[in-house]
Amino acid sequence: MLKLKVYSNYMFILFLIISVLCIGLGLFSIIYYSSEFKMAKFILLILSNLVGIPLLMYSGYLKQTLYIKDDCLTLKNIYKIMVVLKKDEILKIDIQELPTYYSWVKTIYKKYICIYSKTDKEKFVKGSANKSGNKRIQLFHSDIKHKILLNFFDKKTK
Amino acid sequence: MLISNYITPVMYLDPSGESFILALGIGFLIGALIGGGFEVIGQINACGFDIEAWNWSQIGLSTLGGGVAGMISAIPVGGTGLLSYLATFGIGGIASVSGGLISVAVSLSDPSTIALAFAIGGFANLLSRGISNKVNKIVADRAQSTLRNSSAFNNMTLSDLAGTGLKNSGLNSSYIKLANEAVRLITYSNGAFMRSILYSTINSSSSSLLSGWY
Numbered sequence: 001m002l003k004l005k006v007y008s009n010y011m012f013i014l015f016l017i018i019s020v021l022c023i024g025l026g027l028f029s030i031i032y033y034s035s036e037f038k039m040a041k042f043i044l045l046i047l048s049n050l051v052g053i054p055l056l057m058y059s060g061y062l063k064q065t066l067y068i069k070d071d072c073l074t075l076k077n078i079y080k081i082m083v084v085l086k087k088d089e090i091l092k093i094d095i096q097e098l099p100t101y102y103s104w105v106k107t108i109y110k111k112y113i114c115i116y117s118k119t120d121k122e123k124f125v126k127g128s129a130n131k132s133g134n135k136r137i138q139l140f141h142s143d144i145k146h147k148i149l150l151n152f153f154d155k156k157t158k
Numbered sequence: 159m160l161i162s163n164y165i166t167p168v169m170y171l172d173p174s175g176e177s178f179i180l181a182l183g184i185g186f187l188i189g190a191l192i193g194g195g196f197e198v199i200g201q202i203n204a205c206g207f208d209i210e211a212w213n214w215s216q217i218g219l220s221t222l223g224g225g226v227a228g229m230i231s232a233i234p235v236g237g238t239g240l241l242s243y244l245a246t247f248g249i250g251g252i253a254s255v256s257g258g259l260i261s262v263a264v265s266l267s268d269p270s271t272i273a274l275a276f277a278i279g280g281f282a283n284l285l286s287r288g289i290s291n292k293v294n295k296i297v298a299d300r301a302q303s304t305l306r307n308s309s310a311f312n313n314m315t316l317s318d319l320a321g322t323g324l325k326n327s328g329l330n331s332s333y334i335k336l337a338n339e340a341v342r343l344i345t346y347s348n349g350a351f352m353r354s355i356l357y358s359t360i361n362s363s364s365s366s367l368l369s370g371w372y
Contacts, residue, residue, distance in 0.1 A: 007236070010236070011236040011237065014233070014235065014236070014245075015236075015237070015245060018245055018248040018249060018252065019248070021248075021252050022248050022251070022252070025252075025255070025272070025276070029269050029272070029273075033269050037268070037269045037270065039270075040268070040269040040270035040272075040273050041269055043270075043273045043277075044269055044272060044273040044276065047251075047273060047276055047277060047280075048251075048276070051244055051247055051248040051251065051280070052248070054241060054244055055241065055244060055245055055248060058237060058241045058244075058245075062236070062237065100236055101177075101178075101234030101235060101236050102234060102235055102236075102242065102246070102287055102291070103181055103185070103231070103232045103233060103234040103235060103246070103249075103287065104185075104231065104232060104283060104286035104287050105181040105184045105185050105188075105232040105234075106177060106180070106181040106184070106232075106234060107234075107291070108177045108178070108181075108234050126238050127236065127238075128236050128237050128238055129238050
């Protein structure tokens with residue numbers, strides 16, 4: 001069995017850091033401030049947890065691994081199996097540059113290996129867009145990953 | 159089989175970190191300019207143009223605080239949909255609190271200043287990203303249609319006309335390349351410009367609000 005990292009560690013670590021900082025800020029406000037600031041503490045706690053908790057869960061969602069075993073591709077995150085694609089379901093393997101990281105300064109594009117199936121031909125328009133139930137998979141590009149996938153499926157890229 | 163050559167799991171990171179460093183650098187510079195600039199305006203407002211009376215240490219702190227806030231808020235966030243925007247909000251909030259602590263706009267002794275800075279910074283970052291992306295897309299679509307529509311010559315700029323000249327010379331592929339390059343440049347420069355303007359506006363409004371609040 002082969003394991004391929006789907007996205008970079010950057011995304012996982014960044015989301016983890018943001019969530020820990022946000023949750024930490026909320027906890028800090030409870031521990032550090034006296035009851036005199038009840039309302040401010042409450043708002044800070046709600047705000048920071050509303051941001052921190054979903055992001056903490058999302059960081060796990062983005063920690064995805066693609067397993068290659070027998071004639072099957074299995075995409076998993078830390079919670080569950082997201083996509084299972086059999087070899088004969090694969091339509092094509094494309095390489096696409098997709099917008100991946102966003103900030104007010106810059107949108108950064110990254111190269112992806114996109115695996116489309118016969119039942120899901122819709123092209124990816126964004127990075128980090130793997131979803132449970134969809135019959136298509138994208139992963140960060142590297143030559144070695146590309147070679148592995150091409151050899152596995154014995155298909156040619158466009 | 160070739161796969162057997164790759165025995166260990168293949169784990170790769172992004173090969174290039176240049177774009178990230180550039181984004182952080184731009185964020186720091188713009189944030190510092192805005193932070194320092196608004197503090198100078200505040201000093202002019204308080205002491206007039208008597209430079210010796212200005213509080214230079216506060217100007218320095220505001221510049222540094224603005225820079226740090228700008229740099230943190232410029233960290234590119236991945237993901238898609240609502241959660242990606244939530245991360246942008248979180249980063250903006252953290253940036254605003256960090257910058258505020260340096261520039262002394264946020265006080266550790268009062269949690270309401272932290273809550274307010276977090277909320278304003280979060281919304282500012284969210285708006286900067288969301289609106290600028292929207293405007294950027296509209297302008298990109300218009301630029302694309304203008305450059306592709308031969309009947310729209312009246313609205314064409316000098317660089318578009320250069321492309322037309324190439325097209326008339328029969329250099330179709332060169333024309334298309336040039337047109338695509340023009341679209342890319344228009345989109346890019348407009349995007350960067352819009353982002354800076356939006357961030358400046360939102361950041362300055364938040365600064366004013368914060369200083370007025372306290």
